[in-house]
Amino acid sequence: MTTTHPVRPGEWFESGMGLDDIDAGQFRMTISTDRYTDPDYVQRERDNIWLRVWQVAGREAELPAVGDWKEYRLLDQSFLLVRGKDRTIRGFVNACRHRGNVLCNGKGNAKRGLLCQYHLWSYDLEGKLKGVLRQEENEVTALDKDGLGLLPVSVECFAGFIFLNPDPDAAPLADFLGAEVMELLSPYHLEEMVTVLDVREALNCNWKVVMDAFEEGYHISGIHPELLQVVMIDPSTTRYRFFDKHSVSCAPFEVAGKKYGLEEQVEGIMGLPETFPSVTAVLPRFQELVAENRDESGTLSLPEGATPRTLLQRATRETLTGMGFDVSALTDAQMSDNHGWVLFPNFFMTVRAGEATVILAQPHESGDPNRCYWHIISVMWLPDEYKDALKADRIDVTEPGGYKYFLALQQDYEQMPRQQRGLRNRRLDSMSLVKEEVVIAHYHSVVDRYLAGTS
Template identity: 65%
Template sequence: MSIDSARSARPGDWVDAEGLTPDAASALFPMQIPTERYTSPEFVDRERKAIWTRVWQIVGRVDELRRPGDFKEYRIFDQSYVVMLGKDGDLRGFVNACRHRGNVLLSGAGQARQRIVCQYHLWSYDLDGHLRGCSKPEIDKDAHGLLQVAVDSFAGFIFLNPDPDAAPLRDFLGEDVIGMLEPYHLDEMTTVLDVREPLECNWKVVMDAFEEGYHISGIHPQLLRVIVIDPTKTKYRFLDRHSVAVAPFEVAHVAGMGPEKQVEGIMELPETFPGVVRVLPRFTELVDTYRGPDGTLVFPDGVTGRTLLQRATRDSLTNDGLDVSGLTDEQMSDNHGWVLFPNFFMTIRAGEATIIMSTPHPDGDPNRCIWHITSFMWLPQEHRAAFAADLVDVTEPGSYKYFEALQQDYEQMPRQQLGLRNARLDHMALVDEEVVIAHYHSVIDRYLAAT
């Protein structure tokens, strides 16, 4: 097989080669979004019934449950579920209620040891959910096991679906999503940031904020110094409920730059993108191979600072033990922006990913939500424990300081929610670069129409 044909077989090529441009994509979806869906308690109730009781949603990471009996509680609105690792190594989900009088069985996270014991009347269940301990002979133990909930995993994430008639997770994600994400080896990555906090905005305000880069000039001006924002180079793919977008990761104003300026720009990237630090030694080695005896840097045709950064990333990750053979050169440098319905946004490139999830606030207030930020890095086994992060639950607003760009989003989103509450503002008007938002809300509309 030739190099060209091997490269074209990589799933990541699909976005760059066949993705839609912003103007072509925006013609497919309504570009006006009613504002009442961000502020109406009635709309919250519609979403709860049409979406949150029917879709697969991420509840944690597989590596959180390591030993038989390890469990994690998951709540959505006032519904409580438990995911548990069985003695056979399988994950199972249960409604978090004793079959006797409905008492909550487990809370938070921990280990249930050999049995799940209800502290009210001491009914007990094994790790498979079967009722084992009940002193009353009139109770049919076979008929009163815990109510099971669909649970599955992909890319190191645990998914749960409250719907008793849920289709398999693989069908929900789709083969295209699975095929494009598997080569990143997300399941091997280490959690290096894990923060959860209530926010004063609707959960969809969070999703919308990360589904477009149009706001970078206004909210993240510092990024303009190191990356180029060019909508003509952005590509989108819409995968039924989900989507992926990619914009080339490149030094700003690179057109016309000489080699030295390109290198200078890349050396500045770690100030905004710390993950670049790990590949700079190899990048410097590659750059120096193009220096003449007098130190002059000359790139031949086809070589740029961007291509050398891509090669340095591939070499560094491969040397550390990560298999990146299934990823394109562009995936070495470019972040793909993924939206997995209903509440998962991820930017991912070779070796690292940042994920934003948002859920409705448990009290049902449309003007509040919970957001959850996680960052992941692929690290050699010997370094994983040193960099692994525990969950930080923020209870005092503003007490946790995020990295610069995320802090700017954190401060912006409540401002938008305040504006959306104005009664005379009946819709948002999207531009072409916000087409992912339009697609996302079209999926919401499909779920609402289905019920």
């Protein structure tokens, strides 16, 4: 009797579209530059995108205790996220219903409720108005209080992230993400991962320059030459999947397999922690597997079908499983291959078994199209005994260049403002994409739909 192996969501890659399968003509491959530089676009995006879409406002773990709250700012808007007594995270407009004073700045805890420091009106953690200073003298009745609770904002959680939508008529988050997206992401168990890097910084570029930069690997040869020593770039092996608003793509992780021999490939994997720090935990088991395949003279030979890549995959699965992390619903390829996710409008994530790095891009509150924020959140699965030691607190960088990112991110950090300077040239009215940048083309097609009011 044979047992049929259940289909794993990650197996989409095997039947995913390659570059040759994609009709680039379905998207505009010429992108106007005014969307990066024109102040009018900032206002259009504010009204048609940012105030209408679900967006990540943080991690659930940022609000672990009842009464924990944090402020989420978006351009000229301010929202309040708070964990209630029922453990639910709720969202509100961050303004007292009396005279509009901001209730909370930054983050903190208000287990007994929220208090406006201006005239001491107080609210419970569900947003209901509890107390009014000298209520009887001011003739504020219980009925009045019922209608003066904090204005609610749609908030839902998925994969350990807090999503917020400023639109009071927002459809559920599940409708926005789509069932397929949620199914494909669920096996990673992102909700179990710990934040090990959390950095936010203002950049001198448009927020879409940040999104574009991470939606293609075409720039690796120019911006990340160090990666070429260990990673083989072969566009023909990349696979894509497009959804209504979102997308995922993946280039199989090959350590220069077609160019170098076994020893060089092993050496390349051993050097990966310089760019992918989380690989460090897997290397001891990887070295053991390599040693098992050396003969008495030290010569390395692998069985048919085995490569240093498959040894890395095995080492990753065994290491994570041994530490207590469930990777059973992930494919072998997901042990080594980063899948690049774009969730509209401003979420990019590379994810593989046990780790993910998220880049969030957001327009600057000044309204200057040449400025934005990027927010880097790296998460990793860790055994309980390491969580407190490796958990990272939020860093808000105020001095340009004051934070040193790991190599690949630092190179992107330095590149993006250079692109913005070029985009500001008045005679340059458009960008011309190549087929390898089809994810960018799809992304901007969604931008276009929102700006046109058709999404």
